[in-house]
Amino acid sequence: MKARILVIEDEMAINDLLCMNLEAAGYETVGYLDGNDASEGVAQGHEFQCALVDIMLPGKDGYTLLPELKKFGIPVIFLTAKADVTSKVKGLKDGAEDYIVKPFEMLEVMVRLEKVLDRYGTAPKQIQIDDVIIDTVSHIVTKNGEEIYLKPMEYNCLMVFVKNQNKALTRSQILQELWKEEFCGETRTVDAHVGRIRKKLSWQDKIKTIPRIGYRLEVDL
Known part of the structure; x- marks a missing residue:
């Protein structure tokens, strides 16, 4: 069973980027651009293993959504442009599992998400790619x-x-x-x-060499 990830982010480009990369990595996603819509949606269906939440949202902000999500047992990772220490401390003290400041690298988001899923025992136990x-x-x-x-x-x-x-x-x-660590x-x-x-x-044709960059694992979505 795929882990379901809730994405609450008002910038459509970032929301789409997160959902696209998460789905490419084998997760299911549900995205919201507005805090009020997210609140209503989660109240109706709250089977999510983690939520990536912006703090500054139209409607209910991330701080307001945090206790609502926690009530349903959904761990929260804040993704936000609020880089000041006060905001970080508030988010973590209020119960967020992690706090990632924008701009972020998708690799970092994936790793931190995996750590949260591991802590809650909801990380996928098997991953299948074609016949592997x-x-x-x-x-x-x-x-x-x-x-x-x-x-x-x-x-x-x-x-x-x-x-x-695909990255x-x-x-x-x-x-x-x-x-x-630094290698x-x-x-x-x-x-x-x-x-x-x-x-x-x-996988000679599956792990592609990207000239002057590195490598990419290509998987059909």
Whole structure:
């Protein structure tokens, strides 16, 4: 079962961007551009595993929506241009799970969303892309029902692509996500991981090389 993510953001371009990337990563999304509409919609159907919420909204603002969403057990990540410490402290003290300041990178949003879903036990247990199934609990990868052995770093690299389907990633972005800190080594290390993943999963045409940038995992939506 796919996790359902609520997106409440009044800028249509950002709302569309979030929903598009989330759906490409295997989530279901419901988007609202207005706080009042979101409040009414959630009251009627509140089966969501997380909500990405702007603070400055027409109608009810994010701070007002927070207790309503919490009442239904929906964890909230604020996505906002309000970068001052006072706003951050208020959001977190009021019960938001995380606070991301605009402009943001989708990779960061995906990682933080995953952490919240993990805490609440609602992260997807299996991810399927064509004939490949990834069990995120056991870290077992199968293709056409046959287990494919991936070394730990290869598996982690695969998951970076899976969580960022159809998005071009630089080698530096991939390495930063793999090492969780500034990587000082050779960025071409990524090429070796990608080469082995391509060979083992027969994904030579699925993980595309993007000249002068890096790589992109292409998945049909």
